[in-house]
Every structure is written in C-alpha cells, then in structure tokens.
Amino acid sequence: xxxxxxxxxxxxxxxxxxxxxxxxxxxxxxxxxxxxxxxxxxxxxxxxxxxxxxxxxxxxxxxxxxxxxxxxxxxxxxxxxxxxxxxxxxxxxxxxxxxxxxxxxxxxxxxxxxxxxxxxxxxxxxxxxxxxxxxxxxxxxxxxxxxxxxxxxxxxxxxxxxxxxxxxxxxxxxxxxxxxxxxxxxxxxxxxxxxxxx
Amino acid sequence: xxxxxxxxxxxxxxxxxxxxxxxxxxxxxxxxxxxxxxxxxxxxxxxxxxxxxxxxxxxxxxxxxxxxxxxxxxxxxxxxxxxxxxxxxxxxxxxxxxxxxxxxxxxxxxxxxxxxxxxxxxxxxxxxxxxxxxxxxxxxxxxxxxxxxxxxxxxxxxxxxxxxxxxxxxxxxxxxxxxxxxxxxxxxxxxxxxxxxx
Numbered sequence: 001x002x003x004x005x006x007x008x009x010x011x012x013x014x015x016x017x018x019x020x021x022x023x024x025x026x027x028x029x030x031x032x033x034x035x036x037x038x039x040x041x042x043x044x045x046x047x048x049x050x051x052x053x054x055x056x057x058x059x060x061x062x063x064x065x066x067x068x069x070x071x072x073x074x075x076x077x078x079x080x081x082x083x084x085x086x087x088x089x090x091x092x093x094x095x096x097x098x099x100x101x102x103x104x105x106x107x108x109x110x111x112x113x114x115x116x117x118x119x120x121x122x123x124x125x126x127x128x129x130x131x132x133x134x135x136x137x138x139x140x141x142x143x144x145x146x147x148x149x150x151x152x153x154x155x156x157x158x159x160x161x162x163x164x165x166x167x168x169x170x171x172x173x174x175x176x177x178x179x180x181x182x183x184x185x186x187x188x189x190x191x192x193x194x195x196x197x198x
Numbered sequence: 199x200x201x202x203x204x205x206x207x208x209x210x211x212x213x214x215x216x217x218x219x220x221x222x223x224x225x226x227x228x229x230x231x232x233x234x235x236x237x238x239x240x241x242x243x244x245x246x247x248x249x250x251x252x253x254x255x256x257x258x259x260x261x262x263x264x265x266x267x268x269x270x271x272x273x274x275x276x277x278x279x280x281x282x283x284x285x286x287x288x289x290x291x292x293x294x295x296x297x298x299x300x301x302x303x304x305x306x307x308x309x310x311x312x313x314x315x316x317x318x319x320x321x322x323x324x325x326x327x328x329x330x331x332x333x334x335x336x337x338x339x340x341x342x343x344x345x346x347x348x349x350x351x352x353x354x355x356x357x358x359x360x361x362x363x364x365x366x367x368x369x370x371x372x373x374x375x376x377x378x379x380x381x382x383x384x385x386x387x388x389x390x391x392x393x394x395x396x
Contacts, residue, residue: 004291005264011249014242019230020223031288032217033246034253034262041250044212045243048231051209052239055232064232066203090229093202 008034060131062107062124064089072096072104079103081137085128085156087111087144095142103140106131111148112155118148120155129159138166145172206232258329260322261305262287270294270302277301279335283326283354285309285342293340301338304329309346310353316346318353327357336364343370 004012008030016026033041057063058070061083065071072078072092082103086092092105108123132139141156143149157167173191174183183191202210206228214224231239255261256268259281263269270276270290280301284290290303306321330337339354341347355365371389372381381389 004287005253005262005268007249007252007264008262010245014245018227020226025218027288028218029216030249031262031286033250036250038250042247045247047208047212049240049243051205051228052231052234052236054205055203064203064206064229066205070203088229089202090225 058107061105062109062127063092063105064107077102081135082140083128083131083136083138084140084142086142087149087152091142091144103138108143108152111143111146111152113148113151115148123152125156125159128156132160132163132165136165138168140168140170142170256305259303259305260307260325261290261303275300279333280338281326281329281334281336282338282340284340285347285350289340289342301336306341306350309341309344309350311346311349313346321350323354323357326354330358330361330363334363336366338366338368340368 011030011033012023012026015021015029016023021029033044036044054066055064056066056068058065058073059068060073061070063070063072067074073080079102083106084092084095084101084103085106085108086095087108087110089107092107095101095105106124106128108125108128110118110123112118112120112123128139139156139160141153143152143156153169157169160167171194172187173194174180174187180188209228209231210221210224213219213227214221219227231242234242252264253262254264254266256263256271257266258271259268261268261270265272271278277300281304282290282293282299282301283304283306284293285306285308287305290305293299293303304322304326306323306326308316308321310316310318310321326337337354337358339351341350341354351367355367358365369392370385371392372378372385378386
C-alpha cells in the first residue's frame with residue numbers, strides 16, 4: 001500500500017503482524033495512534049518494552065511474574081502439596097478467577113504437538129518432575145481439552161504414575177449452560193462416560 | 199486484575215484502551231508480545247513512536263505524509279483544479295484505490311458534530327477556503343453519508359456557493375452488489391431520488 005506515508009505503512013504492517021489483527025484493524029489502530037498525543041504514544045511504547053523486559057518466569061511454577069517467586073507460590077496459606085498443571089498463564093488466571101482452588105500451579109508454556117514439532121522438552125516438563133521430588137500429594141492436569149492438551153495430559157500421567165503421586169485430570173463434558181443440541185458428539189460421549197451418581 | 203504481573207496488567211490496560219480492542223484481545227496481544235523476542239518488541243515500539251513523531255500533515259491537502267507536500271499534491275500530472283473533500287486520510291486512500299480519480303484532495307480530519315462538540319473551526323475548513331483562492335474548478339464533497347458527514351457537506355456547500363466554484367456531492371444509493379431487501383429505507387429513498395436515465 002503506497003497510499004499512506006512510509007512510517008504509517010510500517011506501523012500498519014507491524015500491527016497487522018499481531019495475532020487477531022487484520023489489515024483493516026491495523027489501519028484503524030495506526031491512525032488512532034497517529035492522532036494520540038506524543039507523550040501517550042511514548043508511554044504506550046515504553047509499557048510494551050517494559051513488560052517484555054521486566055516480566056520473568058516464577059522460579060517455582062514458571063508463571064509470568066514481576067518477582068523471582070510469584071505471589072501464589074509465595075503464599076504459605078495455599079496448599080503446596082497440590083499442583084495444577086496448566087498450559088499458559090492465562091489458564092492459571094482462569095482458575096484463579098474461580099477463587100475456589102487453593103493449591104499451586106505449574107505452567108508448561110505450551111503443549112506437546114507433533115504437528116507443530118513441539119516435544120516434551122519444549123515445554124516446562126522437566127521442571128515439573130523436579131518439583132515432584134518435594135512432598136506432593138496430587139497433580140491435577142488441567143491442560144486444554146484439545147488434541148494437544150489431551151496428548152500432553154496422557155504423557156504427563158504416564159511420566160508421574162511410577163512415582164506413586166496421585167494424578168488427576170479435570171473433567172470434560174457439557175459446559176454449564178450449554179445446550180445439548182449444539183454440543184459436539186465427542187463432548188457428549190465424554191459427558192456420558194464421566195457421569196456421576198446423584 | 200491482580201492475577202497477572204504488574205507489568206503485564208499495565209500492558210493489557212494500555213492495549214485495551216485502543217479502539218476495537220476488548221479485554222480478551224488485549225490479554226491475547228499482551229501475552230503474544232511477552233513471548234516475542236526482545237529485539238522485535240523494541241523494534242515494534244520504535245515503529246509506533248517513529249510513526250507518531252515523523253508523520254506530518256501535507257501543507258496543501260492536510261493528509262498524513264512523511265514529506266512537507268504529499269506525493270499526490272506534488273504530482274503535476276494530477277488535476278489540481280478539482281479538489282475532493284474527505285473526512286480522513288483513510289477515505290482518501292479508499293478513493294485512491296479506485297485508481298480512477300485524478301484530482302487532488304483536501305482532508306478535513308473530522309466532520310462537524312454538534313453532538314460531540316466538533317464545530318467548523320475544529321476541522322481543516324479554513325484551510326480549504328484558503329486553497330479555493332487559487333484556480334479551482336470543482337469541489338467534490340466526499341464526506342461520509344452519516345449525519346455528521348451530511349451536516350459537514352451542507353455547511354461546506356453553503357460556504358463555497360458564494361465563490362461561484364462548482365460544488366458537488368458524491369451520490370448515495372444502493373451499494374453495488376447490495377440486496378434491496380436488506381437496505382435501509384433512507385438509502386432506498388436516496389437511491390430513488392438520485393436515479394439516472396439509462
């Protein structure tokens with residue numbers, strides 16, 4: 001697009017390279033930024049760079065945090081003998097929002113995917129096994145209910161079983177409020193298999 | 199949200215303040231950036247600041263450009279006696295894409311909106327009137343077909359009429375490929391009023 005100035009074109013391209021931002025959105029965002037006060041733009045750019053450079057992995061659970069040890073791992077009121085394994089920090093946040101889980105987490109930062117060439121060594125799995133050498137009662141596998149998530153869950157459970165530590169998997173089934181009519185067959189069968197007595 | 203690190207929260211907030219970016223998108227973008235290589239993040243931030251600080255208004259038509267005079271105004275092969283008045287640089291780009299218009303433009307950077315408190319002095323209208331002191335044959339008003347765009351068009355035409363310069367308005371009607379069934383009544387009436395002989 002030579003319609004715009006070189007600087008605007010570069011900005012549009014940079015924005016359009018972000019996930020979920022198409023060309024139209026990138027244009028709208030670019031023109032919005034061009035009309036923002038210079039100080040605000042400078043502050044926005046600094047916020048991005050600061051976040052990228054200051055955020056680190058928690059030395060224990062590998063979630064993204066400002067500190068060496070994240071607030072959850074540092075909290076002695078939480079049950080450090082129960083570890084929930086999640087794929088991403090966002091998944092951790094989703095469970096934290098329920099305010100019902102009081103164990104700790106382990107963030108894998110990905111899932112095993114032969115398709116994408118992501119193997120067990122590409123996610124924080126060794127780090128999980130190191131943690132299991134301490135006193136742990138239960139590992140709850142809360143990876144996604146996708147092919148990759150299930151593969152990862154199976155792999156982890158096989159890895160942990162020999163240690164004698166209890167391994168569980170979060171239930172899959174019909175989402176609360178879900179209309180059976182619109183739920184896929186695999187989920188329906190899962191919900192049937194996982195039925196509980198009332 | 200205290201679920202994430204302070205730096206990530208700041209980044210999510212900054213992203214969510216952009217138009218069309220909701221909280222979920224802001225989270226996805228923030229985590230994408232956190233996982234980008236540091237150099238790429240630095241380059242991205244620079245691109246934003248550079249665009250904001252280097253881009254200026256064309257001294258003639260006020261579109262956003264890298265130069266004092268934009269490539270369109272600098273092009274002597276274009277018809278400088280025909281000026282198309284648009285609201286934004288994006289609208290200019292939309293007409294440029296047609297590759298059929300060979301006049302020049304005037305970018306108002308907004309439209310008159312009593313609702314938003316935007317008056318004639320808040321858009322580049324005085325600058326348009328200055329340009330009309332030169333040799334101009336026709337002013338084509340191509341503001342949006344919205345309430346604000348129509349108000350602005352009316353205002354401009356009243357302003358220019360006394361100068362004797364021809365003032366035209368782009369046609370409104372059924373969009374090409376549009377299905378009459380789904381077109382609003384106002385547009386249908388406009389299309390009827392604006393009918394042309396075949």
